[in-house]
Amino acid sequence: MNRDAVLSWTLGVAAVAVGYVQWGWQGVVFATTIVVFWMLLQFSRALRAMREAAAAPVGSVPSAVMLHAKLRAGMRLTQLLRLAGSLGRRVTHEPQEVYEWADASGACLRAEFDGGRLARWDLRRLPEAVASAQTQTPAG
Incomplete structure (x- = not known):
């Protein structure tokens, strides 16, 4: 317990x-x-x-980067679901639960739960998405 x-x-x-x-x-x-x-x-x-x-497509999120910025260690799955707005795609079953969310740009957030709480998470981007983000300059 x-x-x-x-x-x-x-x-x-x-x-x-x-x-x-x-x-x-x-x-x-x-x-x-x-x-x-x-x-x-x-x-x-x-x-x-x-x-x-459950009303949104499974494993999709508007922006994986923004979701990544809002995560904190120890969050419960229901708290993460409210932030993501959709159910995550379950990647593994044992011993920790691992879920993934991806956005349209190809960025993927992987969250690992241990004992019902968020233990680790990481953001994975496609190489071309990283290169295009680095070459863009702010307007001004």
């Missing part, structure tokens, strides 16, 4: 215990209601992210 799951369950049990000590069985019912409500909110949030990501 990861640290977040242990903390969540500990807080849930503590809420029920405090409810029992303070108000008896009514406190247990109230604390259980709050815990279930919190779980439903989290489930709804994850479903909304998945529904929005």
